Amino acid sequence: MRFFVTLAALCCTLSLSAQIVVEQAAQTEQPTPPRKEIRQALAESKFLDSQSTVSGKVVVREQGDAAAIVDTNLHQEPKAINGYRIVIFMSNKHSARQDALATQQQFVELYPTEGVYLSYENPYFKVTVGNCLTQEEAIIMLGRLQGNFPKAFISSARIATQELTK
Numbered sequence: 815m816r817f818f819v820t821l822a823a824l825c826c827t828l829s830l831s832a833q834i835v836v837e838q839a840a841q842t843e844q845p846t847p848p849r850k851e852i853r854q855a856l857a858e859s860k861f862l863d864s865q866s867t868v869s870g871k872v873v874v875r876e877q878g879d880a881a882a883i884v885d886t887n888l889h890q891e892p893k894a895i896n897g898y899r900i901v902i903f904m905s906n907k908h909s910a911r912q913d914a915l916a917t918q919q920q921f922v923e924l925y926p927t928e929g930v931y932l933s934y935e936n937p938y939f940k941v942t943v944g945n946c947l948t949q950e951e952a953i954i955m956l957g958r959l960q961g962n963f964p965k966a967f968i969s970s971a972r973i974a975t976q977e978l979t980k
Contacts, residue, residue, distance in 0.1 A: 897973040898952035899931070902963040903941035914939040917963075924962055929977060945973050 903917040914932055918941050921930050931942045943959070946952040952968045959966050 894972040894974050895947070895978075897971055898944070898946040898949055898968055899942040899971040899973075900944050900946075900952060900956050900959055900963075900966050901940055901942050901969045902959065902966045904938050906937040906939070910939040914941050917941045921963075942969065942971065945977050947973075947978075 902921060903914055905913060907913070918930055918932050921928070921941065921943060925943070928943055929945055933940050933942065944952065944955050946955060949968070956966060956968055
């Protein structure tokens, strides 16, 4: 961490031009941290003023499976996306938990193919339903549900991609 602070301080006080090179480390080679060279260069440059220019080359060596991990994470699907759900129950009363479970059970009996989610967001118990990707989908679903759940409303939500494939 001190290396980066020192390098940042050097960049602020000097006009610094550097080239960054990424190399794959050999399996038998032990990388040596460049801190000694940088400290030595900084110690030797104590006579530099704010108009001086320092050129350098920074070499970053990868170790182990870093390249594979970065490559894997770059090509993964997002774990959740923005969407909408319909809130059919929300309460913070003493009986909120039991009422939420009863509402969840009632919804499952009426709409067995739709997803239903019970959550607790302090201080509220909430029952949300549906996995709507667009607001139009949510409005249509809300219209279908308002006969049985008149207090239902649309809420934005983060929807896990796994829930969309169910």
